[in-house]
Amino acid sequence: MxxxxxxxxxxxxxxxxxxxxxxxxxxxxxxxxxxxxxxxxxxxxxxxxxxxxxxxxxxxxxxxxxxxxxxxxxxxxxxANQLIPFDFSRTGIALFITEVISKSIYENYQNEALFDFLKECVIHLDSKDAQLGQFPLVFLIEKASFLGFAPEEALGFLSESRSQPFSPAELVQAELYLTALMTNSFSNETKIGKSLRQKLLDHLLDFYSQHLDNPGNWKSLEILRQLNS
Incomplete structure (x- = not known):
């Protein structure tokens, strides 16, 4: 048919x-x-x-x-994507997004709300206004809600995980930053240092790994690190 x-x-x-x-x-x-x-x-x-x-x-x-x-x-x-195919940073984020999606859903899995969110992400990533440094973090935070394992508050992302890579001072900064991302999504203007942002990305991927069946290594993570080095 x-x-x-x-x-x-x-x-x-x-x-x-x-x-x-x-x-x-x-x-x-x-x-x-x-x-x-x-x-x-x-x-x-x-x-x-x-x-x-x-x-x-x-x-x-x-x-x-x-x-x-x-x-x-x-x-x-x-x-037609205007920037993603021609900008190395955007291409790296695109590979990251596709890997996370592919490891999170299975053949025939259907979720119109998740599709609409992913479509919105693609359009935003392809825009000049996209803040690329925080893009993977916002994507992981918001996507978790469509899969049913997102905590209601930022502290949940930090406490519901096996790894705790943050110092006490970093933990405070991380919670404030995650709260800003959860509140303002892709339009967030709050900034943190690159090192702490990378720790947060690693932490959120560990959080995902605990909720997904056998996700394995995140192959595109190394690409993101190289692009942001």
Whole structure:
């Protein structure tokens, strides 16, 4: 059955000589894996560009009840990312976002509110106003609420974790900063030092690891560190 939906590309892998298998988080159908034939053949650069991480697509897809690999009938850009593909910092954050999403949800998982949040994140990351240093922190804090394990107050993020890397003085700063992020989201103007911000990112990822099934190592974290060094 053909169905229309919006989708956000998470990742793709090569399949045979000219094809790819792409993971797309769709609004109405959830997380799906699609086989896309011929996009790596000569003269298909425009097609392969549709399946870069965090590309938002308008899709017409074949939806089969038996699961497995699906197929795409039509794919068009919902909007073209202007900055993410060409800015190393934004590209690194995009890889981080796709890794966190991929480790947090499973095949066929459907959550329209989470999709709308992720779409908002993509659009904001692609804007000139995005504050890149705090972006991964805000993303982790807000995404936890859609997955059902976000504490109501900032102190919960700091206390409900195995690791406690903060000194007493840092703990006070961290709580105040997290409170500001939870209150003001991506528009937060409060600043902290890079070292403490990195500790917070490590801490929040440890927090996520405790709530996810076998997340493994966070491969994109090293990329973020290199971009912000």
């Amino acid at each position: 053909l169905k229309k939906t919006q989708g956000i590309v998470l990742s793709s892998i090569r399949y045979k000589e000219t094809s790819i298998i792409v993971k797309i988080f769709t609004r109405e159908l959830g997380l799906k894996s699609y086989l896309v034939n011929g996009v790596r053949s000569q003269g298909s650069k425009s097609k392969i560009a549709l399946y870069q991480p965090l590309t938002i697509l308008e899709l017409v897809v074949y939806d089969k009840d038996n699961g497995g690999l699906q197929r795409i009938s039509e794919a068009q850009l919902h909007r």
